[in-house]
Amino acid sequence: MVISKKVFLLFLIAFLTLSGCAGFKTSNSKEAETNGEGKVVVNFWSFWGSEIRRPVIEKIVEDFNKSQDKIEVKHTFVPWGDIWTKELAAIAAGNPPDVVINDINGTALRGMKNQAMNLSGFLDKDDISERFYPELWKATLYEDESYGIPFNTDTRVLFYNKDAFKEAGLDPEKPPTTWAELEEYAAKLDKKNGDTYETMGFYPLFGVESDVWMLNANGKNFFDVDGNPNIHNKENVETLNWINSWKDKYGDNTINAFKSQIDSQQGNPFFNGKLGMFVNTPTFYTQIRDYAPDLNFGVAKLPERTEGSGNTSWGGGFVAEIPEGSKNSDEAWEFIKYLTDVEAQEYWAVKNFDNVANIEASEKAAQNKDMSEKDQLVYQMAVDNMEHTLLTPVPTYAPDFMGLIKPEIDSILLGKKSAEQGLKDGQSAVERLIEKNKK
Amino acid sequence: MSKKLFTNKQKEGLQGYIFILPWLVGFVVFTAGPLLFSFGASFSDYNVTSQMDFVGLDNYKTLLTDDQLFWTSLYNTFYFVLFSVPLTTLGAILLSALLNQDVPGMRFFRTIYYLPAILSGVGVYLLWMQLLEPGTGMVNTVLSWVGISGPNWLYDPNWTKPSLILMKLWSVGGSMLLYLASMQGVSKSLYEAAEMDGASRWKQFIHITIPMITPVIFFDIVTSLIGGFQIFQEAYVMSGNGDGGPVNSMLFYNLYMWKKAFETFDMGYAMAMSWILFIIVFIITIFNLKMAPRWVHYEGEEK
Numbered sequence: 001m002v003i004s005k006k007v008f009l010l011f012l013i014a015f016l017t018l019s020g021c022a023g024f025k026t027s028n029s030k031e032a033e034t035n036g037e038g039k040v041v042v043n044f045w046s047f048w049g050s051e052i053r054r055p056v057i058e059k060i061v062e063d064f065n066k067s068q069d070k071i072e073v074k075h076t077f078v079p080w081g082d083i084w085t086k087e088l089a090a091i092a093a094g095n096p097p098d099v100v101i102n103d104i105n106g107t108a109l110r111g112m113k114n115q116a117m118n119l120s121g122f123l124d125k126d127d128i129s130e131r132f133y134p135e136l137w138k139a140t141l142y143e144d145e146s147y148g149i150p151f152n153t154d155t156r157v158l159f160y161n162k163d164a165f166k167e168a169g170l171d172p173e174k175p176p177t178t179w180a181e182l183e184e185y186a187a188k189l190d191k192k193n194g195d196t197y198e199t200m201g202f203y204p205l206f207g208v209e210s211d212v213w214m215l216n217a218n219g220k221n222f223f224d225v226d227g228n229p230n231i232h233n234k235e236n237v238e239t240l241n242w243i244n245s246w247k248d249k250y251g252d253n254t255i256n257a258f259k260s261q262i263d264s265q266q267g268n269p270f271f272n273g274k275l276g277m278f279v280n281t282p283t284f285y286t287q288i289r290d291y292a293p294d295l296n297f298g299v300a301k302l303p304e305r306t307e308g309s310g311n312t313s314w315g316g317g318f319v320a321e322i323p324e325g326s327k328n329s330d331e332a333w334e335f336i337k338y339l340t341d342v343e344a345q346e347y348w349a350v351k352n353f354d355n356v357a358n359i360e361a362s363e364k365a366a367q368n369k370d371m372s373e374k375d376q377l378v379y380q381m382a383v384d385n386m387e388h389t390l391l392t393p394v395p396t397y398a399p400d401f402m403g404l405i406k407p408e409i410d411s412i413l414l415g416k417k418s419a420e421q422g423l424k425d426g427q428s429a430v431e432r433l434i435e436k437n438k439k
Numbered sequence: 440m441s442k443k444l445f446t447n448k449q450k451e452g453l454q455g456y457i458f459i460l461p462w463l464v465g466f467v468v469f470t471a472g473p474l475l476f477s478f479g480a481s482f483s484d485y486n487v488t489s490q491m492d493f494v495g496l497d498n499y500k501t502l503l504t505d506d507q508l509f510w511t512s513l514y515n516t517f518y519f520v521l522f523s524v525p526l527t528t529l530g531a532i533l534l535s536a537l538l539n540q541d542v543p544g545m546r547f548f549r550t551i552y553y554l555p556a557i558l559s560g561v562g563v564y565l566l567w568m569q570l571l572e573p574g575t576g577m578v579n580t581v582l583s584w585v586g587i588s589g590p591n592w593l594y595d596p597n598w599t600k601p602s603l604i605l606m607k608l609w610s611v612g613g614s615m616l617l618y619l620a621s622m623q624g625v626s627k628s629l630y631e632a633a634e635m636d637g638a639s640r641w642k643q644f645i646h647i648t649i650p651m652i653t654p655v656i657f658f659d660i661v662t663s664l665i666g667g668f669q670i671f672q673e674a675y676v677m678s679g680n681g682d683g684g685p686v687n688s689m690l691f692y693n694l695y696m697w698k699k700a701f702e703t704f705d706m707g708y709a710m711a712m713s714w715i716l717f718i719i720v721f722i723i724t725i726f727n728l729k730m731a732p733r734w735v736h737y738e739g740e741e742k
Contacts, residue, residue: 112489113488252591261575400698402682410685411686414596
């Protein structure tokens with residue numbers, strides 16, 4: 001009898017283990033989830049968990065919850081490295097969150113793959129597309145239908161040290177407007193001690209990568225409007241040669257030494273005048289504010305390659321999407337509308353000093369009383385720069401084309417291939433990829 | 440209760456199965472199920488959400504004949520395995536031999552050399568990114584003291600993989616511990632006998648220590664080979680944006696597979712890749728097992 005009791009116990013354990021496994025099955029009920037008070041619960045995932053961003057997004061969620069009595073949004077912070085793989089798994093399991101913040105550059109791709117919900121049904125009823133910068137809106141479209149609503153964005157601007165300009169005999173109110181002026185001013189700002197540079201005027205690959213300059217050179221993406229790759233062209237070849245000429249001028253040792261200081265943030269050579277000009281996002285200003293509050297600096301549009309070629313800059317951003325299979329999509333839509341409306345967007349913009357997608361909110365933020373005069377100045381520049389800013393959403397027919405071009409660009413910048421040859425090879429590799437994918 | 444339901448032997452067997460039941464269930468549900476699914480889906484254009492059409496051997500054909508990055512990633516992975524496995528094995532054996540000596544303060548040294556093994560993951564990679572920083576990093580600073588101008592490590596495509604191997608060598612503490620344990624199990628009488636016959640320390644090491652620890656060497660080689668083929672995190676963290684480093688020199692097999700699966704959502708394609716890797720590792724492991732009797736010495740083994 002003793003033994004059979006033990007056997008029974010073991011069976012019990014096995015049974016419990018098995019029933020535990022059954023708990024992983026997802027319920028496929030289509031009923032909306034409600035909380036105790038009969039409000040519909042909208043699950044909202046974002047990767048904003050930092051001590052700066054988290055309180056801001058949670059305040060927005062709280063305000064929304066208070067503004068009406070039908071919907072309760074629950075915000076969940078999911079770390080950057082996990083959020084989208086987790087989302088994909090949740091969609092596959094049929095139990096996704098209702099609103100997820102995702103990368104704007106992949107929205108069309110996720111639309112095509114049925115991961116993000118087609119929002120045209122909602123947009124037919126209330127069209128909010130006019131709220132946003134057209135370039136951002138365009139990036140959310142797949143076959144002319146939107147799959148995500150733009151939330152925030154960014155751009156690239158030129159920061160320059162006004163005191164250093166004065167010292168070098170340059171007019172601190174006249175930042176460089178062309179690549180030629182950039183070179184000229186940089187040469188004046190350089191300070192050499194023997195063979196080593198103690199002060200660098202400018203280096204194009206600090207803060208941004210070479211593709212930003214290729215975009216700036218001709219105002220064109222790697223793909224034309226018909227979706228044909230346009231990687232090997234005169235301007236791009238010229239751009240990479242131009243970057244290499246900077247590389248030759250300063251040499252690897254100087255560049256590496258400055259680069260590691262930039263990476264360490266607090267020690268950024270732009271803060272102590274060792275770097276005269278620096279390209280970065282407007283949000284970089286918050287670092288100046290924190291680490292070098294006395295720095296006398298200015299902000300300007302990116303210079304153009306030649307006069308008239310355009311001050312094109314590059315941006316990205318994030319959208320709010322409703323994953324396919326969300327059970328509360330109507331309520332999710334209400335929340336997204338609130339999230340991207342003027343009030344929430346202005347709050348986000350001011351508190352995070354971040355570019356937002358909503359045009360009216362952007363302009364209001366630049367005048368906001370909570371911002372200092374300097375804050376407003378930089379923010380206004382960020383807003384003005386949006387008209388020059390292009391996005392580079394991944395083409396749905398060749399989403400991983402960058403994996404083919406990047407090594408070619410690396411080879412060119414390392415001097416292992418000529419710009420002409422490398423871009424030609426990149427172009428034909430991407431053409432092959434597209435052909436393969438269209439089969 | 441005169442007639443028993445099971446004989447004692449059956450009962451024992453049953454109990455055994457019940458004991459391993461949690462593992463069995465886990466294996467069937469969480470390992471075998473997905474395994475079979477991925478095998479099936481590797482013949483389709485599965486992308487998790489919108490499509491799963493049978494495409495026959497297309498994925499495998501494209502991989503082997505029309506995907507340059509596949510071969511790049513395979514080359515990178517083989518390069519890494521070919522150098523890191525022998526070097527870390529050798530390093531661990533030598534280190535444990537040194538730490539097996541009778542000198543004062545040995546506990547202290549053992550602790551020092553074992554410490555890196557308890558640190559793991561992203562923290563270590565970030566630390567090494569700083570150490571290998573070409574301009575101001577510690578490694579190049581130390582090299583410059585002896586007049587060597589160090590390479591650009593993670594920025595130079597020729598040096599990225601050696602950088603990772605160097606990092607792996609630093610953390611041999613884990614397998615060092617295994618070797619140390621097995622070295623201490625080698626009977627003292629063997630050494631005494633050899634010493635009486637006039638064998639030098641080196642000869643003792645080659646002819647007594649090494650043969651006696653071959654089972655552990657075998658275990659270490661098999662597991663680190665398999666682990667080596669699965670290298671992913673290192674490249675994902677240490678190559679800037681996780682894009683595979685300069686000129687794709689850190690685009691390892693698993694990193695490329697991950698990009699195919701989660702960036703372009705070509706899940707079927709990625710599953711086909713995983714099966715090719717499985718076959719490669721399987722063949723190498725079988726080869727290892729077949730070769731083992733020729734050089735692995737088990738004490739008390741009957742010939």
